Amino acid sequence: MKKNNLSGIERELVLNYLSEKKTDIIFSIENENAVDKIIFNQNQFLVADKKILLLTDFPYSLTNYKDKTVRIQFYFNKLGLYFLSKIEFVSSGCALVIPQSIQKIEEETENSSEVFSVLIKSMNIYCLFDENFNIFHESDFKNSVNTYLTQSKNISNLNSVENRIYSPSVIFIDQKNIVFASLKKNMPLKMDCEYELVINFPLEGPVKKRSVIVKCLIKDLYEDFTRTKLCAVAQFVSIQEEDLRFISEKVSFF
Structure with a gap:
């Protein structure tokens, strides 16, 4: 059994x-x-x-x-x-x-070293990239925000525990911004607050991961008409030049 x-x-x-x-x-x-x-x-x-x-x-x-x-x-x-x-x-x-x-129902887990992830350091919260979005692209982040806020809510599988609070997902990233999305009740990021992030990129080869450390400022919060979903737009305010170049190459490649 x-x-x-x-x-x-x-x-x-x-x-x-x-x-x-x-x-x-x-x-x-x-x-x-x-x-x-x-x-x-x-x-x-x-x-x-x-x-x-x-x-x-x-x-x-x-x-x-x-x-x-x-x-x-x-x-x-x-x-x-x-x-x-x-x-x-x-x-x-x-x-x-x-x-x-x-x-x-078994708990779903992901190995953060094998997937794209973002650590919000002050809260020790890991955020994964939403597979429904092509996060590496050069279009305006508002397209991703609009898609997330207006898409229909599908019936999903139940979680192992009811009403558990889940981390936001990442739906967009470019050389200037990163966008987090979640149900409003699960969004920990606040307007005009600064956060330090560790963005983890999986790599092929002997080195399996590259981590980019950035500081960002929440410059915009977007809410859907039902006031149940929220997107937080974080603007990079401090990032190493070589890390910025690495993200730029990722965006250009995809």
């Missing part, structure tokens, strides 16, 4: 929790090259005899996934859990057998 599997007693507590409909659930279904995600609120499902998860209200498109394996994710007292089951249809709705194995 995997160490992330719940014990029998834990599983019983979780099934009671689901039976009392104290949480929403998310379905993740592999579909060709993508993963479809559907969220169901507490009024759209019930648990029968602690064995069957029954969807009483679901989109018709779900019928396309009959007999397919689905990952069901949910929070139990802020702990992220999931199990796998197959979609079946009965007269009362869409039914899924709850298996013996219910597992904890």
